Amino acid sequence: MDLLNNLYTGFSIALTFNNIIYCLVGVLFGQIIGVLPGIGAPTAIALLLPLTFKANPTSALIMFAGIYYGVAYGGTITSVLINVPGESSTVMTCLDGYQMALKGRAGAALSVAAIGSFVAGTISVVILMAFAPALAKLALRFGPAEYFSLTLMAFGLLTVFGGEQPVKTVISTMLGLLIATIGLDVVSGMPRFAFGVPQLLGGFDFIVIICGMFGIAEVFCSIEEPEEGELLKSKFRLRDFFLTWQDWIASRWAIIRGGIIGFLVGIIPAGGITTASFLAYLAEKRASRHPERFGQGAIEGVAAPESANNAASISGFAPLLALGIPGSPTTAVMLAGFMMWGIRPGPLLFQTKPDLVWGLISSMYIGNFLLLLINIFLIPAFVALLRLPYTIIMGFIVIFASVGAYSVNNSLFDVWMMLGFAVLGYLMRKLNYPIVPLILALVLGNLSENSLRQTLIISGGSLSIFFTRPISAFFVIAAILAYLSPLIRWGWKRLRRGLVHAPSHPESNQSP
Amino acid sequence: MRMADLIGGVVVLLLGLAVVFFSSQLPYYSEYGPGPGFLPLWVGVVIVGCAMFVLVNVLRKHEKIGVFFKARTKLGLRVLAMIFITFLLLPLLGFSIGLGLFVGITMRIMGRHHWASCGLTSVVTAICIHLIFISWLTIPLPQGLIGW
Numbered sequence: 001m002d003l004l005n006n007l008y009t010g011f012s013i014a015l016t017f018n019n020i021i022y023c024l025v026g027v028l029f030g031q032i033i034g035v036l037p038g039i040g041a042p043t044a045i046a047l048l049l050p051l052t053f054k055a056n057p058t059s060a061l062i063m064f065a066g067i068y069y070g071v072a073y074g075g076t077i078t079s080v081l082i083n084v085p086g087e088s089s090t091v092m093t094c095l096d097g098y099q100m101a102l103k104g105r106a107g108a109a110l111s112v113a114a115i116g117s118f119v120a121g122t123i124s125v126v127i128l129m130a131f132a133p134a135l136a137k138l139a140l141r142f143g144p145a146e147y148f149s150l151t152l153m154a155f156g157l158l159t160v161f162g163g164e165q166p167v168k169t170v171i172s173t174m175l176g177l178l179i180a181t182i183g184l185d186v187v188s189g190m191p192r193f194a195f196g197v198p199q200l201l202g203g204f205d206f207i208v209i210i211c212g213m214f215g216i217a218e219v220f221c222s223i224e225e226p227e228e229g230e231l232l233k234s235k236f237r238l239r240d241f242f243l244t245w246q247d248w249i250a251s252r253w254a255i256i257r258g259g260i261i262g263f264l265v266g267i268i269p270a271g272g273i274t275t276a277s278f279l280a281y282l283a284e285k286r287a288s289r290h291p292e293r294f295g296q297g298a299i300e301g302v303a304a305p306e307s308a309n310n311a312a313s314i315s316g317f318a319p320l321l322a323l324g325i326p327g328s329p330t331t332a333v334m335l336a337g338f339m340m341w342g343i344r345p346g347p348l349l350f351q352t353k354p355d356l357v358w359g360l361i362s363s364m365y366i367g368n369f370l371l372l373l374i375n376i377f378l379i380p381a382f383v384a385l386l387r388l389p390y391t392i393i394m395g396f397i398v399i400f401a402s403v404g405a406y407s408v409n410n411s412l413f414d415v416w417m418m419l420g421f422a423v424l425g426y427l428m429r430k431l432n433y434p435i436v437p438l439i440l441a442l443v444l445g446n447l448s449e450n451s452l453r454q455t456l457i458i459s460g461g462s463l464s465i466f467f468t469r470p471i472s473a474f475f476v477i478a479a480i481l482a483y484l485s486p487l488i489r490w491g492w493k494r495l496r497r498g499l500v501h502a503p504s505h506p507e508s509n510q511s512p
Numbered sequence: 513m514r515m516a517d518l519i520g521g522v523v524v525l526l527l528g529l530a531v532v533f534f535s536s537q538l539p540y541y542s543e544y545g546p547g548p549g550f551l552p553l554w555v556g557v558v559i560v561g562c563a564m565f566v567l568v569n570v571l572r573k574h575e576k577i578g579v580f581f582k583a584r585t586k587l588g589l590r591v592l593a594m595i596f597i598t599f600l601l602l603p604l605l606g607f608s609i610g611l612g613l614f615v616g617i618t619m620r621i622m623g624r625h626h627w628a629s630c631g632l633t634s635v636v637t638a639i640c641i642h643l644i645f646i647s648w649l650t651i652p653l654p655q656g657l658i659g660w
Contacts, residue, residue, distance in 0.1 A: 051651075167562045170558065170562050171562045174558050175559075177551070178552065178555050181551060185548035187544065187548070188539070188542065188547065192535075193534060193552070216595070220588040220591065221588075223587050223588040224582055225582070226584070389619075390622075390623075391618055391622045391623040391625075392615075392619070392633075394591070394618065394622075395611075395619070398595060398611065398614065399615070403607065403641075406607070406651075407653075410652055412603065415602070419596070419599060430580060433520075449551045453545055453546045453550070
């Protein structure tokens with residue numbers, strides 16, 4: 001009954017004219033950003049964030065959420081038509097989507113991606129409606145020990161999902177924590193790493209960093225390594241988008257499985273939509289009776305990752321709303337937005353701002369429906385965007401990043417800092433230091449440090465408190481396992497190699 | 513790339529050592545529990561440890577691991593220099609004109625578009641920046657000596 005009441009509250013907010021327009025603008029922006037190279041959801045939201053300071057927070061968040069899940073839809077277009085993923089979350093779609101396009105089935109590939117995203121997105125919203133309040137209720141029992149161990153687990157999971165070089169992931173996380181400590185210490189009021197520069201006493205604003213590291217740094221990377229591919233000359237007639245009966249049969253379970261995998265991966269801090277689409281593709285290939293068709297234009301190979309990335313982008317809101325812990329760079333930027341509006345996401349948000357929470361969740365039904373329509377009827381318009389010269393896109397990014405950084409404190413100092421972070425972000429990317437851990441650690445840095453200090457004050461300096469509280473102990477053990485995962489993987493590989501190279505008939509080696 | 517990785521590792525190591533040094537100047541523990549130097553010190557220690565691991569790894573492996581300077585790196589650096597100059601000129605030119613000029617000039621340098629279309633884009637961009645950010649969103653952007 002509660003669920004229905006919440007749904008009613010949510011729709012009464014999401015269906016106002018103003019919020020529908022915000023949702024439409026968000027999904028359109030998301031779709032466009034997904035199509036355009038060199039700009040992703042976190043960048044787009046970071047660039048728009050300073051401009052929405054005066055907007056209603058619910059409306060602005062509805063728009064940002066629309067951008068987030070809209071990007072996954074838009075990235076599919078480039079994956080299918082030019083074999084270049086518009087977003088990292090659509091990398092797997094290239095494998096079969098482009099092959100389908102080569103066979104003249106681009107319309108069907110885009111269609112199954114849109115339908116899969118819509119169905120899985122809707123499933124994800126339904127589960128989110130039940131899951132997020134339950135998670136928030138559980139989180140009401142969290143004290144500082146649980147919050148610290150939760151952030152520790154989130155940082156640890158970054159080493160699992162973070163990339164090939166876990167040590168560099170840890171360095172990146174530490175850099176984020178370090179940047180978060182710059183400025184006045186909230187407990188003692190003592191300046192840290194400010195070196196007498198008055199502008200540094202307040203610390204670095206998150207928007208300044210994100211505009212630099214995601215916005216401008218991305219420009220340098222895109223100039224250096226342009227995402228080029230040949231656009232397939234496909235004519236899009238409406239009937240090309242209709243799936244055949246065989247297509248429906250082949251993709252129905254892929255969509256459901258992809259949706260469930262996506263939801264589960266999305267709620268894990270640091271899980272992310274890219275991992276979700278990757279795992280869904282692998283799971284689908286393993287579940288298929290004809291795995292050899294994958295990579296040759298199998299429709300399930302498009303349906304599964306596309307469903308998963310959309311479901312994950314929606315379930316990623318569960319840890320953000322219920323715990324105040326972002327699971328991905330995009331939700332990290334949104335957390336910065338919450339802070340900008342003076343709202344603290346977490347378990348109490350469901351009680352203090354039910355209109356915001358349920359309005360945002362309900363808007364996802366509307367947004368997904370709008371995206372389904374857009375992706376069936378407006379594809380040619382988005383394909384035309386692929387012809388936009390990158391110099392224009394680059395100009396837009398530089399303008400929005402500069403204005404965004406300036407508007408934080410109306411200071412040119414922030415604009416220079418933004419450029420400094422852009423250079424740092426560019427160098428980090430070139431040297432294979434991942435950016436995402438830095439951003440997540442930066443956002444969670446204060447929560448992590450304050451919780452740690454509060455816990456140690458409570459326990460009189462004893463670390464055993466993290467193990468005597470069951471929820472905290474669970475998070476700490478998960479964190480330790482996550483940090484050890486590279487070692488475990490390395491050991492497992494050696495063991496397997498040893499087993500393979502071991503002689504299968506030891507007796508044959510015995511001398512007669 | 514190996515050299516770049518090595519230099520990167522050394523820079524991270526030096527940063528870690530600096531963090532350890534400066535955080536050791538802050539109180540590690542106070543009467544209310546961990547002090548302001550507590551977390552930064554440990555962060556510095558972990559950075560130093562990880563940087564040493566990276567350095568050892570780079571020195572141990574001898575295979576080639578990609579290229580740092582690529583064919584188009586110069587173009588990226590040119591754009592960085594242009595952004596730098598634009599930011600230097602922002603107090604004089606103002607945001608609208610400064611960023612408008614930046615867009616036009618990068619179009620010319622990178623895209624090799626015709627001067628006329630670059631000039632027109634500059635003017636249109638400057639007008640749009642002024643109308644959207646200064647007039648509509650009322651962001652008090654610097655308007656330079658011309659006052660626009």
